[in-house]
Amino acid sequence: MTLEAQILNLSYHPSEDRLLLLLTDGETSISAWLTRALSQRLLAGIANLLWQQKDIDSSHPLAKEAALVMEHTAITQRAEHKEDKLEASTPEPRLQGLLSKIDIQYRPQSYTLLFFVGDDCIARMPANDIALHRIIDVVANMTQRAQWDLAEADFGWLSRRHASTLPNKTVGHC
Secondary structure, rough: OOEEEEEEEEEEEEEOEEEEEEEOOOOOOOEEEEEEEHHHHHHHHHHEEEHHOOOOOOOOOOOOHHHHHHHHHHHHHHHHHOOHHHHHOOOOOOOEEEOOEEEEEEOOEEEEEEEEEEEEOOOOOOHHHHHHHHHHHHHHHHHHOOOOOOOHHHHHHHOOOOOHHHHOOEEEEE
């Protein structure tokens, strides 16, 4: 059975040197480990997808990048003021193992993230542009907390965001 996730949480576990991904639909929760390499690919993939979908009519070569950075900053600053909390009644998550891949399906104005352990899709999560920006923010915060120093060369516009948009948080949530 594939979980239809509505909430994504991440936390860093130094002893594992991995991120623990928690997905829940409000009633059922599952978790899986997220590695440094997969975190790098996820950040680069979402940044690239948002870049491809951004339609800016401008002759200035940096207009699209500036628009994405401004959009990202606005969304993530709003998210800092609104903290969603998991309900205490959410059951203890079942650990599914190590994530092997995260696919993103795109349909106009909507995305679906698919989380895999081995060949099994353990969860699906619908998203829009705002959710993707929040996921980028949470993953970037956690990789910074982990001091992974990911190679940002593949991140495009995301690598040039202002450093102050990435506060050092212990737990991330979107």
